Amino acid sequence: MYENLLLYKYVNLNVLKEGDYMAVTLNDIARKAGVSLATVSLALNNSDKVNKDTKLKIKRIADKLNYVPNARARALVKKSTKTIGLVIPEVVNPFFAELAQSIKDYVRSQDFNVILCSTDYQSEEELRYINMFRSGQVDGAIFACVGDMMAQHNELIIKLVEENIPVVYVDRDGVDHDLIPVVKSDVYHAAYQAADYLISLGHKELAFAGQSVERLNGFKSALMKHGLDLKDKNVYYDYLKMEGGYTVGEKIAARKNKPEAVVCLNDEIAIGVIQALIAEKVKVPEEISVIGIDNIKMANFYNPSLTTVNIPVSQMGKKAAEILLKRISGQTLSPKEKFFIFPTELVIRDSSWKA
Amino acid sequence: MYENLLLYKYVNLNVLKEGDYMAVTLNDIARKAGVSLATVSLALNNSDKVNKDTKLKIKRIADKLNYVPNARARALVKKSTKTIGLVIPEVVNPFFAELAQSIKDYVRSQDFNVILCSTDYQSEEELRYINMFRSGQVDGAIFACVGDMMAQHNELIIKLVEENIPVVYVDRDGVDHDLIPVVKSDVYHAAYQAADYLISLGHKELAFAGQSVERLNGFKSALMKHGLDLKDKNVYYDYLKMEGGYTVGEKIAARKNKPEAVVCLNDEIAIGVIQALIAEKVKVPEEISVIGIDNIKMANFYNPSLTTVNIPVSQMGKKAAEILLKRISGQTLSPKEKFFIFPTELVIRDSSWKA
DNA sequence: CTGAAAGCGCTAACAT
DNA sequence: ATGTTAGCGCTTTCAG
Numbered sequence: 001m002y003e004n005l006l007l008y009k010y011v012n013l014n015v016l017k018e019g020d021y022m023a024v025t026l027n028d029i030a031r032k033a034g035v036s037l038a039t040v041s042l043a044l045n046n047s048d049k050v051n052k053d054t055k056l057k058i059k060r061i062a063d064k065l066n067y068v069p070n071a072r073a074r075a076l077v078k079k080s081t082k083t084i085g086l087v088i089p090e091v092v093n094p095f096f097a098e099l100a101q102s103i104k105d106y107v108r109s110q111d112f113n114v115i116l117c118s119t120d121y122q123s124e125e126e127l128r129y130i131n132m133f134r135s136g137q138v139d140g141a142i143f144a145c146v147g148d149m150m151a152q153h154n155e156l157i158i159k160l161v162e163e164n165i166p167v168v169y170v171d172r173d174g175v176d177h178d179l180i181p182v183v184k185s186d187v188y189h190a191a192y193q194a195a196d197y198l199i200s201l202g203h204k205e206l207a208f209a210g211q212s213v214e215r216l217n218g219f220k221s222a223l224m225k226h227g228l229d230l231k232d233k234n235v236y237y238d239y240l241k242m243e244g245g246y247t248v249g250e251k252i253a254a255r256k257n258k259p260e261a262v263v264c265l266n267d268e269i270a271i272g273v274i275q276a277l278i279a280e281k282v283k284v285p286e287e288i289s290v291i292g293i294d295n296i297k298m299a300n301f302y303n304p305s306l307t308t309v310n311i312p313v314s315q316m317g318k319k320a321a322e323i324l325l326k327r328i329s330g331q332t333l334s335p336k337e338k339f340f341i342f343p344t345e346l347v348i349r350d351s352s353w354k355a
Numbered sequence: 356m357y358e359n360l361l362l363y364k365y366v367n368l369n370v371l372k373e374g375d376y377m378a379v380t381l382n383d384i385a386r387k388a389g390v391s392l393a394t395v396s397l398a399l400n401n402s403d404k405v406n407k408d409t410k411l412k413i414k415r416i417a418d419k420l421n422y423v424p425n426a427r428a429r430a431l432v433k434k435s436t437k438t439i440g441l442v443i444p445e446v447v448n449p450f451f452a453e454l455a456q457s458i459k460d461y462v463r464s465q466d467f468n469v470i471l472c473s474t475d476y477q478s479e480e481e482l483r484y485i486n487m488f489r490s491g492q493v494d495g496a497i498f499a500c501v502g503d504m505m506a507q508h509n510e511l512i513i514k515l516v517e518e519n520i521p522v523v524y525v526d527r528d529g530v531d532h533d534l535i536p537v538v539k540s541d542v543y544h545a546a547y548q549a550a551d552y553l554i555s556l557g558h559k560e561l562a563f564a565g566q567s568v569e570r571l572n573g574f575k576s577a578l579m580k581h582g583l584d585l586k587d588k589n590v591y592y593d594y595l596k597m598e599g600g601y602t603v604g605e606k607i608a609a610r611k612n613k614p615e616a617v618v619c620l621n622d623e624i625a626i627g628v629i630q631a632l633i634a635e636k637v638k639v640p641e642e643i644s645v646i647g648i649d650n651i652k653m654a655n656f657y658n659p660s661l662t663t664v665n666i667p668v669s670q671m672g673k674k675a676a677e678i679l680l681k682r683i684s685g686q687t688l689s690p691k692e693k694f695f696i697f698p699t700e701l702v703i704r705d706s707s708w709k710a
Numbered sequence: 711c712t713g714a715a716a717g718c719g720c721t722a723a724c725a726t
Numbered sequence: 727a728t729g730t731t732a733g734c735g736c737t738t739t740c741a742g
Contacts, residue, residue, distance in 0.1 A: 039712055068490045101445060105475075136427050432733080
């Protein structure tokens with residue numbers, strides 16, 4: 001809007017004493033231009049209610065003074081900050097990093113900013129953020145925090161929405177999709193695909209590593225379909241990060257009767273598992289096949305390269321951002337947008353092999 | 356400050372028609388409590404100028420109404436948003452992700468938020484952010500964008516500082532450390548250490564991959580010290596990520612006379628190089644040693660685990676955040692804080708080996 | 711087309 | 727101890 005204000009000049013009208021900088025305001029410009037403050041505001045906002053010549057004159061002066069509108073003041077009256085909150089467990093996690101990046105990219109193209117809200121899997125942190133959102137610091141928010149412990153906040157988040165702070169969930173299920181749209185990938189199916197593929201390779205005894213009901217269920221359903229049963233000792237229902245995967249790998253390596261293949265909650269865990277297995281001289285994939293979910297960039301650069309199930313994070317992020325901004329601008333959502341689900345895709349690489 | 360306001364109740368005083376939610380304001384509370392707006396403000400800010408009983412009464416009412424102060428209004432009058440901007444090239448980069456995380460963690464502990472400003476290495480994006488900062492959306496900013504093309508903004512950033520938006524640089528050098536404090540790691544020395552170590556292993560022909568004057572110079576100085584000379588064909592001076600590293604690896608693999616070892620700008624590039632080498636049947640480290648810089652988490656989980664030079668990113672992030680918040684709160688910096696340099700440390704793992 | 715004026719919701723003197 | 731008042735810098739009717 002103020003493209004031509006971005007000049008590199010710098011004039012300071014109202015500096016009183018050195019070191020006490022005061023930003024130039026509409027008033028400064030008004031005085032200098034000999035018009036009223038209101039006219040300046042209109043002119044700079046390109047209203048056609050103001051004479052072309054005065055507009056030009058005003059803009060020129062604004063340029064010269066290197067005027068930048070005060071975002072705080074504008075936010076107060078417009079009741080909008082042009083920023084959204086993004087709640088994720090952590091940035092140090094390729095999946096969420098990519099999600100964050102795609103969301104930021106999209107909203108930025110629409111002149112919005114994003115406040116980074118990582119919770120480190122702490123539910124109290126999520127609570128703090130919810131309250132911050134209520135204070136009007138953001139125009140809307142995306143919640144992408146997994147974990148069952150977060151579910152307790154769903155009611156609070158609904159209140160947020162009722163207070164006119166739109167929310168969209170990513171890979172988290174809410175209750176009422178009219179109130180809170182959901183963008184997700186079919187992780188149930190992803191886990192199913194992973195297990196199904198492993199079984200098709202000839203593996204009979206499969207393990208699962210990670211904490212996610214939905215994925216575990218998908219995993220189970222594949223076993224069931226093939227008439228295989230799941231032993232308790234084969235599910236390592238715990239852990240979310242790479243180190244945790246390493247622990248699982250160590251445990252598996254220490255077993256006499258090892259599973260033939262393991263499906264991991266995500267690629268990071270898979271890498272952890274593989275790393276431990278290799279360290280313990282268990283060959284991957286010759287002795288044990290390992291498969292991840294997510295298809296992070298590193299999966300393709302790992303050694304052995306990781307067989308995994310692709311989840312289109314960037315697309316999901318963009319879609320979620322689109323939906324959120326639509327909501328913020330008051331547009332209505334199509335039924336599909338209220339529950340948008342992305343398909344997943346098996347990516348075969350080198351960490352899985354015929355038994 | 357309003358701990359006890361976080362109740363889950365929800366009362367709406369001034370809803371006029373359904374769906375038209377209006378937040379409760381100080382005025383609502385004042386009316387309800389039969390006191391003035393000012394008293395309410397003081398009470399909720401825990402001023403001791405207000406009677407204990409009225410304070411309690413006011414707080415109780417605020418609770419009941421589920422009051423949350425309006426951050427936008429407060430920002431306008433306090434001339435502070437309690438948020439800072441963090442400019443990095445991209446979140447999808449383990450180094451910057453960790454930096455972002457540590458900065459966020461620290462400022463959050465001081466009740467600040469961070470706006471994620473990634474530039475994707477685009478200098479125009481940095482410009483947009485600078486201008487956004489000028490609008491008062493943030494109380495300060497951290498710039499951690501590398502790249503020589505960004506240097507052109509240094510003047511603009513200095514103006515920002517002169518307009519009372521404190522800035523600190525991370526791994527980027529400015530001009531005037533009084534104006535813009537710098538927190539950095541000794542990457543010159545890091546590259547030196549890497550090369551020096553490789554030479555100590557017996558390698559004589561070393562290559563360098565990546566685009567960074569400082570690191571290349573450190574690399575060169577190690578060669579010089581040992582009386583080795585650097586052939587042009589051994590420096591792959593280019594802007595690179597993991598894929599770029601892969602390309603370099605392919606080029607190296609295709610050479611008749613291969614270098615014996617390669618120092619990479621960072622771990623991601625190193626991983627790319629190794630991956631290509633392995634794909635081309637060149638053994639790492641048996642035939643070529645590869646060493647990275649940064650010591651990202653993945654370095655330890657890679658295969659072969661990556662020899663690298665540790666850079667204490669998290670500490671750097673925290674320190675930068677500390678310094679920035681000090682500046683924001685008007686505290687003066689010690690000379691050391693104006694140019695804070697972190698030492699680096701060689702981390703020997705499996706990607707390097709005696710020739 | 712331009713100006714005057716009323717806020718947005720809060721803080722912070724200054725009175726009382 | 728509490729109330730009154732004047733802004734913060736901007737947008738937006740409503741008059742002229």
